[in-house]
């Protein structure tokens with residue numbers, strides 16, 4: 001037994017873990033759900049996955065394979081460039097963490113060195129949202145610390161390829177949240193207005209191979225995700241691990257044709273922990289380069305996340321204070337950057 005410390009929305013959390021190595025998972029530990037399953041079956045499976053595990057695979061998700069392949073090959077090209085070229089759009093030049101993040105900028109696991117991955121970060125802009133164009137929906141979150149423009153590398157087609165993928169997962173996420181509303185016994189459209197111009201960030205992440213004896217730093221240290229939920233295109237290289245309720249690390253290898261979906265802290269908070277936000281990490285000891293593309297879906301930044309009334313059973317009280325989505329995301333994200341350690345205590 002050993003202790004693991006990580007930062008969550010309740011501050012630094014300590015968990016007992018049985019061993020630092022991961023075992024393979026049995027089938028029901030991380031469910032695989034077809035979005036084309038009959039409605040009742042689908043909602044039952046999602047309910048089980050969201051309330052018991054917090055992680056599941058989805059298939060029949062409707063995102064075309066060519067758009068997924070295109071973003072992975074663009075990511076490969078981006079990361080293959082010289083450091084100096086990538087650093088032209090270093091994220092520190094953006095007030096809202098958009099752009100290129102070199103290795104060792106983020107510390108997720110308190111007990112280890114900063115994460116070894118490098119990444120490209122982008123976020124929501126109306127221009128990238130087909131629905132927003134169609135309905136001319138507006139959301140004024142200009143005052144919010146997380147709103148602002150993206151920065152793009154000077155690479156042909158990069159912005160187009162990334163935007164096309166983003167538009168697909170954005171509409172998948174809006175469909176998923178309607179399913180989650182129904183799982184929670186709410187009207188299908190309960191969240192729609194609250195995600196009309198959502199805090200929805202994408203990342204391209206590159207994990208260099210690491211030796212299994214080098215445990216000082218991981219690809220991404222143990223953490224929970226910040227937003228409502230994450231839709232992850234995990235690429236082809238297995239390295240993602242999930243901490244189960246017994247304190248065992250279990251492997252979540254890629255399954256062709258699927259995305260990995262996991263509940264994040266914002267949705268756990270909104271549902272008073274009926275939906276669970278599960279600790280996970282990435283440790284790439286395969287000997288191969290790994291690329292993954294997570295998409296983090298959150299509420300509009302001007303939405304107040306206050307426990308959904310129907311998630312409180314008789315006499316149950318809310319565990320969490322209301323928070324403004326944008327402020328909360330900003331605090332959590334900036335606190336994880338290694339040069340902003342003083343913010344950690346406040347996160």
Ligand SMILES: O=C(O)CCC(=O)C(=O)O
Nearest residue numbers: 220225234240282292294
């Ligand atoms: O790369 C992965 O498989 C997971 C990435 C992740 O956990 C994150 O970016 O929050």
Ligand SMILES: [Fe+2]
Nearest residue numbers: 223224225280
């Ligand atoms: Fe994560």
